[in-house]
Amino acid sequence: MSGEFAGLAAVVTGGGSGIGLAVAELLAARGAAVACLDLDPSQVPAPLHAIACDVGDADSVNAAVRAAVDRLGGLDILVNNAGAGAQGTIEAQSDDEWHRVYDVNVVGIVRVTRAALPYLRVSASAAVVNTCSIAATAGLPGRALYSATKGAVQALTLAMAADHVGEGIRVNCVNPGTVDTPWVRRLVDAADDPTAEYAALRARQPIGRLVTPAEVAAAVAYLASPLAAATTGTVLAVDGGMHGLRLRPPTTTTPTAESRQQ
Template sequence: MSGEFDGLVAVVTGGASGIGRAVAEELSARGARVAVLDVKGTEFVCDVTDDGAVRGAVAAVAGRFGRIDVLVNNAGIGAQGSVAGNDDAEWLRVLDVNVVGIARVTRAALPYLRESPYAAVVNTCSIAATAGLPQRALYSASKGAVLALTRAMAADHLGEGIRVNCVTPGTVDTPWVGRLVDAAPDPQAERVALAARQPHGRLVAPEEVAHAVAYLASPRAGSTTGIELPVDGGMSGLRLRPVTS
């Protein structure tokens, strides 16, 4: 691999599975030393809704590796239903993980990022932030907040040499999506429908998202900040004509 991350330390939240795991593996393959933060299954156990746990985990990473250069805020949870489909407790739970969790981890990492000549933050957003999807009101609200937060963070920290961007995947073939498919009345039909929603006709691979994250985090992307990078098979920008026989 190119090794553009040689000597750099990356923190990936929610990195034990799915997109986060693919990101951790990609950054490691490109030369980074990667610390995975997750609620289980990793050396740096961390619940992003617990400020004390977040600060402790970030300090432990910095103590182990001596620096933090890249932060990938990937930890997140899903939600289904219309605006009336979840009670207040569920709204607060999802927003706490998906939005405030980003703020907590970034806040804890800022002192270390400020010391890096190649500081970059990449947030995992979603196509749900920019396209109205049925039965995703709460999830869409949380990811819309992530998009706005990304831009605000980019503005706040540009002067400190910290780049902030986000990646906006379409429907990715992750364990969470797999569970949604399995719970559907007709799992095969549900998978076909989810695949067809993307113009290129299939689910997005986690590795494809990881490549986009690696670009945004790379020192080679030093003039890229405050953007959303779609990885959605054309869903956000293409309006294809229906295929007729």
């Protein structure tokens, strides 16, 4: 295989669909051997390696990472993409649900990275990329629990980058905006007015559309690549401009008498 990932081995959690699968396929296309860890990896196509894994369970994580290393012959790149969604204000979920989503979105990254560190430490091209979210930096309505976990993921990314830079392990994260994934489509379909909901999601991103999984995958590939060896502790937004752009709303101009005559 040719490409900047030739000879490297990658693990992608949540690799069974959506962003995770797009990342795995792009890394493989650029030369990596890739294992997809997922609760349901049944849709993972060859030549990707499908491995069942529950990031909320330490035994499952340890077994899955060992299986991936055995199949791939090592581990150079870890993409922590698995996550759980949540909707509503702080009153919407019980304490148990807050603990569950934190356990998947935050502690899940800890479990998988902890299991991967012994292998990453012996790699000359070690990189970790975490999937975070625009919700870490922008106050989005109805996303209290989800936003809290993604704020933790961004802080965790920077702390990990500081802890492991001396070991030659780079740690970065991507902050996608609203991505056109099966999960988002399910949320839209469950809305009272799916057409209006989808239009609102498109409109809040300055580019006027949802982000694609392939666009997020390209950002992950950049951060994971040996070509980005000087990039660590970086938060890369892939959000259609949501985090930084403040566009003026379109204005309606009343035509003058002169313009009406033309």
